[in-house]
Amino acid sequence: MNRLLADLRIVELSAFVAAPLGGMTMAQFGAEVIRIDPIGGGIDFNRWPVTQDGASLYWAGMNKGKRSVALALDKPEGRELAQAIATAPGPKDNERGGGIVLTNLPPLPGLDYASLKAKRGDVILLRLIGNRDGSAAVDYTVNAASGFPMVTGRTSSEGGAPVNNVVPAWDIAAGLYLATSLLAAERHRAHTGEGQEVVAALADVMLTAVGHLGYIGDVAINGHARPAIGNDLYGSFGRDFATSDARRVMIIALTPRQWRSLGRATGLADKLALIGQMMEVDLDTETGRYEARDAIAALLARWCAGKTLAEIAAAFSGSGVLWGPYQDFVELVHNDPRCSPANPLFAEVEQPGIGRYPMPGLPLDFSASPREPTRPAPRLGEHTDQVLSEVLGLPAREIARLHEAGITAGPERR
Amino acid sequence: MNRLLADLRIVELSAFVAAPLGGMTMAQFGAEVIRIDPIGGGIDFNRWPVTQDGASLYWAGMNKGKRSVALALDKPEGRELAQAIATAPGPKDNERGGGIVLTNLPPLPGLDYASLKAKRGDVILLRLIGNRDGSAAVDYTVNAASGFPMVTGRTSSEGGAPVNNVVPAWDIAAGLYLATSLLAAERHRAHTGEGQEVVAALADVMLTAVGHLGYIGDVAINGHARPAIGNDLYGSFGRDFATSDARRVMIIALTPRQWRSLGRATGLADKLALIGQMMEVDLDTETGRYEARDAIAALLARWCAGKTLAEIAAAFSGSGVLWGPYQDFVELVHNDPRCSPANPLFAEVEQPGIGRYPMPGLPLDFSASPREPTRPAPRLGEHTDQVLSEVLGLPAREIARLHEAGITAGPERR
Numbered sequence: 001m002n003r004l005l006a007d008l009r010i011v012e013l014s015a016f017v018a019a020p021l022g023g024m025t026m027a028q029f030g031a032e033v034i035r036i037d038p039i040g041g042g043i044d045f046n047r048w049p050v051t052q053d054g055a056s057l058y059w060a061g062m063n064k065g066k067r068s069v070a071l072a073l074d075k076p077e078g079r080e081l082a083q084a085i086a087t088a089p090g091p092k093d094n095e096r097g098g099g100i101v102l103t104n105l106p107p108l109p110g111l112d113y114a115s116l117k118a119k120r121g122d123v124i125l126l127r128l129i130g131n132r133d134g135s136a137a138v139d140y141t142v143n144a145a146s147g148f149p150m151v152t153g154r155t156s157s158e159g160g161a162p163v164n165n166v167v168p169a170w171d172i173a174a175g176l177y178l179a180t181s182l183l184a185a186e187r188h189r190a191h192t193g194e195g196q197e198v199v200a201a202l203a204d205v206m207l208t209a210v211g212h213l214g215y216i217g218d219v220a221i222n223g224h225a226r227p228a229i230g231n232d233l234y235g236s237f238g239r240d241f242a243t244s245d246a247r248r249v250m251i252i253a254l255t256p257r258q259w260r261s262l263g264r265a266t267g268l269a270d271k272l273a274l275i276g277q278m279m280e281v282d283l284d285t286e287t288g289r290y291e292a293r294d295a296i297a298a299l300l301a302r303w304c305a306g307k308t309l310a311e312i313a314a315a316f317s318g319s320g321v322l323w324g325p326y327q328d329f330v331e332l333v334h335n336d337p338r339c340s341p342a343n344p345l346f347a348e349v350e351q352p353g354i355g356r357y358p359m360p361g362l363p364l365d366f367s368a369s370p371r372e373p374t375r376p377a378p379r380l381g382e383h384t385d386q387v388l389s390e391v392l393g394l395p396a397r398e399i400a401r402l403h404e405a406g407i408t409a410g411p412e413r414r
Numbered sequence: 415m416n417r418l419l420a421d422l423r424i425v426e427l428s429a430f431v432a433a434p435l436g437g438m439t440m441a442q443f444g445a446e447v448i449r450i451d452p453i454g455g456g457i458d459f460n461r462w463p464v465t466q467d468g469a470s471l472y473w474a475g476m477n478k479g480k481r482s483v484a485l486a487l488d489k490p491e492g493r494e495l496a497q498a499i500a501t502a503p504g505p506k507d508n509e510r511g512g513g514i515v516l517t518n519l520p521p522l523p524g525l526d527y528a529s530l531k532a533k534r535g536d537v538i539l540l541r542l543i544g545n546r547d548g549s550a551a552v553d554y555t556v557n558a559a560s561g562f563p564m565v566t567g568r569t570s571s572e573g574g575a576p577v578n579n580v581v582p583a584w585d586i587a588a589g590l591y592l593a594t595s596l597l598a599a600e601r602h603r604a605h606t607g608e609g610q611e612v613v614a615a616l617a618d619v620m621l622t623a624v625g626h627l628g629y630i631g632d633v634a635i636n637g638h639a640r641p642a643i644g645n646d647l648y649g650s651f652g653r654d655f656a657t658s659d660a661r662r663v664m665i666i667a668l669t670p671r672q673w674r675s676l677g678r679a680t681g682l683a684d685k686l687a688l689i690g691q692m693m694e695v696d697l698d699t700e701t702g703r704y705e706a707r708d709a710i711a712a713l714l715a716r717w718c719a720g721k722t723l724a725e726i727a728a729a730f731s732g733s734g735v736l737w738g739p740y741q742d743f744v745e746l747v748h749n750d751p752r753c754s755p756a757n758p759l760f761a762e763v764e765q766p767g768i769g770r771y772p773m774p775g776l777p778l779d780f781s782a783s784p785r786e787p788t789r790p791a792p793r794l795g796e797h798t799d800q801v802l803s804e805v806l807g808l809p810a811r812e813i814a815r816l817h818e819a820g821i822t823a824g825p826e827r828r
Contacts, residue, residue, distance in 0.1 A: 166565050169586065
């Protein structure tokens with residue numbers, strides 16, 4: 001966390017990864033982010049991974065540092081409160097800093113752009129949809145259409161079924177595109193007074209990546225798609241290898257410098273040079289290394305198979321070789337110092353209803369705004385009363401009436 | 415493209431995906447983005463995919479809409495020019511809009527934060543490094559450490575080797591974190607006059623995602639990592655199925671509504687209900703569907719195997735079922751209307767040295783700043799003379815001298 005955006009308030013009507021990540025990123029920059037959920041929780045409130053008690057580690061992960069307000073969004077009075085919060089003046093008596101709404105849910109009555117704008121002329125609404133035509137799409141379906149699962153985890157000669165990413169790459173990219181766009185739209189509003197509606201389609205986020213990486217051009221210009229090549233790096237040298245102690249390492253030589261370092265550190269430089277002669281390629285070029293990759297890998301596989309991970313690490317230490325070991329989530333959390341409070345990225349945070357564990361903050365350090373401790377996710381409805389009082393200025397009597405009428409709810413224990 | 419950031423100039427010293435994507439995103443918002451490369455091109459200038467002539471579709475994809483300046487960065491005079499461009503007043507006579515530098519390369523003398531700040535007090539330098547301790551890391555090595563390859567493309571019972579993402583998810587996320595952070599730092603500078611250095615580590619970007627998704631908590635609190643479950647959705651129902659015409663589809667039921675739609679659209683509601691009884695789970699919960707997923711999949715597999723993709727599409731059309739077909743890159747480019755100029759995201763662009771093909775713009779539409787056509791990538795050095803003249807105000811004689819002295823280079827044909 002830092003304080004760079006402490007004069008902004010963002011209201012989030014969201015679920016799952018993309019919009020929650022966009023909003024949480026703003027919270028990590030110090031913005032006041034109010035996530036409004038239906039009483040009892042939204043459709044992602046129990047998303048896995050969960051604890052033994054069923055508390056969602058995922059929900060906690062995606063909502064750190066936000067305020068949580070629980071409203072009866074199925075009733076007009078609940079939606080009116082949501083609209084009032086979404087269009088209220090900003091925090092710190094900064095009128096301009098409010099009126100920013102981030103959502104990836106279908107618009108509720110009164111919370112569409114026209115209604116919000118009628119209430120506050122300079123409102124900014126950022127909406128993530130599935131497909132541009134309004135039809136549903138999520139990371140899993142968008143990924144299936146992307147072409148990537150057909151070239152993941154297998155080689156063309158093996159054939160076989162597509163392999164899904166486990167990383168929700170499209171949701172993550174969409175959330176960060178929303179964060180960037182929020183700041184661009186807020187900047188425009190600060191300069192001109194003008195709000196706007198910003199609409200992104202998750203399918204389009206995927207398509208930009210396929211295009212930017214050159215894979216659309218590859219088909220359109222070259223007339224073919226890149227092959228499935230397992231874990232190999234496309235167009236240069238990179239592959240994974242087994243060690244003598246049943247670990248695996250990824251070894252890469254993208255640049256001539258990395259290639260020379262690899263020859264030196266393994267003591268295989270002379271033998272690798274023979275491959276160039278044998279295959280009639282220039283191993284100082286990416287294309288040459290890619291064409292000769294099976295021969296290169298044959299030498300490296302034998303070299304790695306004769307060494308433990310620790311021996312390989314020692315051989316490569318300070319050598320300029322680009323490499324890294326594979327590890328699973330348990331090894332990452334238990335053994336990798338980067339994934340611990342030794343890394344300023346992390347803080348041990350007490351998450352109500354779950355316990356104490358290391359939570360990451362923003363993966364960037366700003367010299368003009370020092371890192372502040374990561375804050376836990378709220379309990380659902382934890383800030384309902386506070387927000388009704390501070391943001392809407394409702395008196396205690398009215399807040400009590402709303403609770404009794406079932407229009408609002410306070411913090412839930414779970 | 416739009417014009418929201420047309421008063422900003424960003425200077426990029428970069429290669430590969432992350433920083434180029436961050437800079438290109440700014441260019442797609444209308445900023446003037448000047449990528450400075452060594453004469454002859456940087457280490458990513460020939461990155462695959464390439465055309466038959468060796469022109470990089472990847473480089474073109476990552477540098478659309480930028481200006482390209484080629485300088486002898488190995489000589490003091492070349493680096494001085496780079497420093498002068500990086501610290502020059504902004505475009506459109508907007509002093510404040512310049513002095514923003516984005517890099518993922520090791521700092522050259524004169525282009526580190528201290529030197530840039532000495533030249534322009536309010537400079538903003540955004541730097542992506544591999545690991546926080548300065549050691550090298552790229553998407554491939556960071557991904558190997560993330561834990562994701564151990565649960566991708568296989569089940570725990572199968573065991574086997576890790577499976578890499580083909581999508582460079584960490585680079586993409588890092589590029590978009592840089593874009594967000596650039597705007598947050600520029601906003602701070604506009605408010606206070608203060609510049610700053612912003613440093614991100616690619617490994618930290620990966621760690622934030624692992625943490626946000628709940629996988630660190632899963633190990634720390636529950637004491638175990640999520641299992642490898644192939645293409646299944648973790649914690650609810652989702653799996654891929656073969657059709658009678660040798661296609662595959664992903665079918666998902668994350669929410670109770672999607673689950674009921676699936677039963678209705680397949681005509682399997684009654685049989686699916688038996689599974690609830692049989693497995694003693696509540697199929698209206700995510701956990702229930704996850705526990706019973708193999709039984710659910712057995713029914714759906716038979717249903718899909720008896721139908722062509724077209725028949726499945728007809729059955730699911732308008733049904734509320736969340737699903738999508740798999741396709742490879744060729745099918746995506748040739749058959750998917752979303753990946754064509756029928757989608758306003760795309761324009762057919764003539765890329766010098768390569769040809770005409772559909773290029774994506776920004777995956778968001780801004781109501782206050784209409785979409786403008788995507789622009790091609792520059793030729794290497796295409797804007798050297800223009801930038802020396804417009805940004806540095808050098809006279810033609812001096813520009814000619816610099817060329818002759820080998821300090822600068824103009825556009826290269828390839």
